[in-house]
Amino acid sequence: MSTLQDVKARLQAGCAAIVAAEDRLTEADRMVGDGDHGVGMARGFRAAMQALDTKAAATVADLFRITGVAVLSTSGGASGAIFGTFFMSAAGSLKDDRIGNEAFVAALEQGLASVKSRGGAGEGQKTVIDALVPAIEHARQAGGDFQTMLEAAAEGARQGVEATRNMRGAAGKALPLGDRAIGHVDPGALSLMVFLTAFARPVADE
Amino acid sequence: MSTLQDVKARLQAGCAAIVAAEDRLTEADRMVGDGDHGVGMARGFRAAMQALDTKAAATVADLFRITGVAVLSTSGGASGAIFGTFFMSAAGSLKDDRIGNEAFVAALEQGLASVKSRGGAGEGQKTVIDALVPAIEHARQAGGDFQTMLEAAAEGARQGVEATRNMRGAAGKALPLGDRAIGHVDPGALSLMVFLTAFARPVADE
Amino acid sequence: MKGKKIINSPERLIPEIMEGFLLASHGALTQVPGANALMRSDMPQDKIALVVGGGSGHEPMYTGFVGDGLADVSVMGNVFAAPTPDNILEATRAVHRGRGVLYVYGNYAGDNMNFDIAAELAQTEGIETRTVRIMDDVAVARHEDRRGIAGAFYQVKIAGSACREADTLDDAAAVVEHARANVRSIGVAVRAGSLPETGKLTFELADDEIEIGMGSHGEPGVERRKLPPADDLAREMTRMVVDDLPFRRGDEVALLLNNLGASTLMELMVVNRTVRAMLDDAGICVRRTDSGAYLTSLEMAGFSVTLLRLDELLAHHVGSPCRSLGLTQGIGA
Amino acid sequence: MKGKKIINSPERLIPEIMEGFLLASHGALTQVPGANALMRSDMPQDKIALVVGGGSGHEPMYTGFVGDGLADVSVMGNVFAAPTPDNILEATRAVHRGRGVLYVYGNYAGDNMNFDIAAELAQTEGIETRTVRIMDDVAVARHEDRRGIAGAFYQVKIAGSACREADTLDDAAAVVEHARANVRSIGVAVRAGSLPETGKLTFELADDEIEIGMGSHGEPGVERRKLPPADDLAREMTRMVVDDLPFRRGDEVALLLNNLGASTLMELMVVNRTVRAMLDDAGICVRRTDSGAYLTSLEMAGFSVTLLRLDELLAHHVGSPCRSLGLTQGIGA
Ligand SMILES: Nc1ncnc2c1ncn2[C@@H]1O[C@H](COP(=O)(O)OP(=O)(O)O)[C@@H](O)[C@H]1O
Ligand SMILES: Nc1ncnc2c1ncn2[C@@H]1O[C@H](COP(=O)(O)OP(=O)(O)O)[C@@H](O)[C@H]1O
Ligand SMILES: [Mg+2]
Ligand SMILES: [Mg+2]
Ligand SMILES: [Mg+2]
Ligand SMILES: [Mg+2]
Secondary structure (H helix, E strand, O other): OEEHHHHHHHHHHHHHHHHHOHHHHHHHHHHHOOOOHHHHHHHHHHHHHHHHHHOOOOOHHHHHHHHHHHHHHHOOHHHHHHHHHHHHHHHOOOOOOEEOHHHHHHHHHHHHHHHHHHHOOOOOOOOOHHHHHHHHHHHHHOOOOHHHHHHHHHHHHHHHHHHHOOOOOOOHHHHHHHHHHOOOOOHHHHHHHHHHHHHOOOOOOO | OEEHHHHHHHHHHHHHHHHHOHHHHHHHHHHHOOOOHHHHHHHHHHHHHHHHHHOOOOOHHHHHHHHHHHHHHHOOHHHHHHHHHHHHHHHOOOOOOEEOHHHHHHHHHHHHHHHHHHHOOOOOOOOOHHHHHHHHHHHHHOOOOHHHHHHHHHHHHHHHHHHHOOOOOOOHHHHHHHHHHOOOOOHHHHHHHHHHHHHOOOOOOO | OEOOOOOOOHHHHHHHHHHHHHHHHOOOEEEOOOOOEEEEOOOOOOOOEEEEEEEEOOOOOOHHHEOOOOEOEEEEEEEOOOOOHHHHHHHHHHHOOOOOEEEEEEOOHHHHHHHHHHHHHHHHOOOOEEEEEEOOEOOOOOHHHOOOOOOHHHHHHHHHHHHHHOOOHHHHHHHHHHHHOOEEEEEEEEEOOEOOOOOEEOOOOOOOEEEEOOOOOOOOOOEEEEOOOHHHHHHHHHHHHHHHOOOOOOOEEEEEEEEOEOOOHHHHHHHHHHHHHHHHHOOOEEEEEEEEOOOOEOEEEEEEEEEEEEOHHHHHHHHOOEEOOOOEEEOEO | OEOOOOOOOHHHHHHHHHHHHHHHHOOOEEEOOOOOEEEEOOOOOOOOEEEEEEEEOOOOOOHHHEOOOOEOEEEEEEEOOOOOHHHHHHHHHHHOOOOOEEEEEEOOHHHHHHHHHHHHHHHHOOOOEEEEEEOOEOOOOOHHHOOOOOOHHHHHHHHHHHHHHOOOHHHHHHHHHHHHOOEEEEEEEEEOOEOOOOOEEOOOOOOOEEEEOOOOOOOOOOEEEEOOOHHHHHHHHHHHHHHHOOOOOOOEEEEEEEEOEOOOHHHHHHHHHHHHHHHHHOOOEEEEEEEEOOOOEOEEEEEEEEEEEEOHHHHHHHHOOEEOOOOEEEOEO
16 A cells, blocks of 8 residues: 555656656767657656646546646657556546555556557557556565565566567568567667656665 | 971870879869869860860961860869960960960960969969979070070979968968968869970980 | 758758748738747638647748638647657647647658647647648658658648538548549759758768669668669559559559759759659549659659549549649639 | 769769759750750749849859749859850740840859850840849959859849839849849858869868858958857958948848758858847848758858848849749749
8 A cells, every 4th residue: 555645756766767867868869769769758748747746636547637638738759648548547447545556557558548449559659558567567566565566566567578579570660670570679668667666666665 | 396296196195194194283183172173184284185186287386276175175173274364375375386485485475464464373372383383484584495484484383383382372262261271282283283394305206 | 961951050041041931921921929930820710720840941831821721820840859748739729710620741760749738738728639640751661651742732732621511520531531642752862962950961862873762861771773774763652652552553643752951943844754654554644743842851863753643522522722932823813 | 082972973063953944944944955054944924034143052052042032044054163155045045925025144264255255145146135134242342343143043032023013134144233232241261172073072171261252163262260259250251341341220121041061050150140240239130031052062061141232123023922942932832
């Protein structure tokens, strides 16, 4: 179980990690896309940090929605739509002021479903989906508390990112690369991993 | 004294020397102009070689006029007008089928006058004029035969080129350089030297 | 090598470009309040609306083609980033006149998703939209994956004319779909441009190499090779375009030679000879030529060749009067 | 670094460009027989003729501006080399209609001498000519030494309109001289272009440097410095132009932001804001803005700012209808 306060701090940490990883994300996109992924993600998640700071939230859903709206309306590009949709859709079921393992997994699943239907891509097409799917899998199978589950999710995302290295480009700007995309990880998947890793780090009590 | 045949061979040699010096002339123009001097000169003097080869000439004037017309109608740029005018105007007084020292000096002087009035530049403005003036001076003061005089003219041009090194840009594309042109020779002056040097080389009898 | 740009800061770039366009338009354009979008100031009351847009960095596309007979509003994303749904939605509301709104933009994942979200939001407000994605780039094999490149010029021109004349939104959309079925392009990259945010070149290309089929964001093309003579390159590109549709003997076409940024009109004109000779040989008749910078990719050097097969309908819409910063034809002072 | 161009061979370049322009014009242009010169096909019988031209490498200038209301013929020299007198003379003969011929071209030693020779030859054939040299570049101190840069656009536009309307050759020349007295420009170079013949860059500039006042053949300017923010650069360039004439409070002007080749419209629009803000502050009112590639310098990156002070006469001639490959305004289809 996690409190509203805790989730908010974790979201903030996730956003901050994206902003800090800007150059790394951009560099990944230079290899398989148009070299702007970090720029757009940093723009969106910086806005999300600010929104989380200033906007009132009564439920975990509010927090996710605030994050999603900020990203959707600030990032632009494919990642803005994908990550914005993901957070807004994940918010759907989190109507409480706290969140447990099951609700979290359900939220991720809802996010995944919306990302799939929004972008039309499936698994194995070298997108954020390929980090999200193993993250959900690991989270679902993780025993233990909320913290343990989050760490499992982050580890799943990490493995997912690695798996994208061997995938050919089949969606987004990596598509025309086809086989030439092999050897490089997917920038969007990397972003999800960066976010989840920071989100999974225990929040120090003030 | 020199024969029609000899003058023609010398003109051919002068033209060939310009064509051969294309890169050097261009490089000089890169320093103080727009980097195309050799290109235009080679274009014009290649055409002059061809014209000398194919067109009938009854007098030395014809030879100079053939050269001038070819350069004027093929080179383009400042040098096309300058060298074209020079040869056409120098032709004016050479109505004979041979040429002596006095006639040669007079022809150069007539060419110089026309270049001055065509371009409006005077001495010391870092142009072809600054090679032409000492060439004429040396030719006039040279004792001896036609060959000796030509060698003196070439040496005068060489000294003139060196002198342009210390001149500021004051005409043509070197003008805006002003003091920054100091240290570089004038491309057009260099061309005149290259031409006269080859023109002064004794022609081997066939 | 890094990029070298006359800008202030990447963060202020889009609003500054917008302000520059507004001033250059002398009142012909108006900013959509609160959005990175410029609309025509003389938007008629009773018109099917045309919304275009995409990432910035392709100027004059799309903002240069807003005006009578062209688009009604252009939504400007950040450099190489599709605009956000809220900006698209604001633009949609601003030009909606009760007869529906046509979206025309390039077929990229980012644009598709952001415009689709906007369309769904517009739907909830009772604004009907139709979408025609530009997908003229023959460098991509699968038709549904094709990117929108310089063919956007003809499609926006035709869409603008169709939205001015059509009876219904569906009719207008049908005209633009018909145009899409008849337009094909191929590009070549000679030198990379650089992103203002990172200063980095969008791809690496050796000093003696070109890449045929490179996309307008530096996405990979079909073949990298040593710089060939212009005639060889033009022949190959023309062949790729002609064979794809295919264009056939007797076809009449419009030809667009698009400068991707840092190429010269000189080079385009050299290429034009060979394209025309090839088309002549194939019995394809060029009725109209557009040449210049229509859809750029920052300061990328390179160009693209676009052919649009003309029938009576398309010839009419391509040739109809229009007025904008980037193209004015057939309209009195 | 060397240039990288889509051409066939430097020797064939000019005829090939000419052929490309001819084809792109779809009959609007005709080659002057035996000369590197393109004239309008619809040259009226009873008109004061306007001959323009210069070295190539500045496209669309001049050939893009041949047509009704603009030039009657453009003489094309080799790259950066003034055309030869015989080409100019052929062009002069081709458009002469008994009412005299106006020569308008940039003030460069090569152009001056070659056009002067042509004028003298024309004179011997009974063709009267007048000459107005373009000399708008404020980077050169002495007025008579000033080079012609992008201001050529307004001068050709005005000359074209004046030659269409004026009663006499002298009247037309007087209008263009009046325009010349009211137009000022300044350029900045960001990156060098390369000559097709040599493949060499026309100048060297460090990766973080620009040069203010650089000429359109890479001739040196007034100051080399570290790349400044766009606003600082635009302010300085605007100040140089305004102070030179000087333009004064209450003046109305046309503003041209000219892309020297490889800069982007994006950058021009960023610059436009600051130019406008400066002019606003100075009480100078911009009535018309032209932006894009009008007079390029091969693929040089950089741009220039041109102001033309408008009175009723000049406003009329700048605004009058015209049609050409490079500019069409106010003419029905
Ligand atoms: N159809 C899609 N479905 C899911 N994710 C996608 C899709 N298209 C692109 N992406 C994700 O977006 C990332 C690229 O984001 P970004 O570079 O910001 O956008 P753009 O492609 O517009 O420049 C990719 O790495 C991929 O993970
Ligand atoms: N007004 C002038 N009078 C005499 N010579 C001149 C004049 N202007 C230029 N020149 C000569 O022309 C040369 C430049 O020739 P070139 O590079 O071929 O022409 P352009 O300046 O047109 O590129 C200069 O080096 C100079 O010697
Ligand atoms: Mg990207
Ligand atoms: Mg030169
Ligand atoms: Mg992008
Ligand atoms: Mg030159």
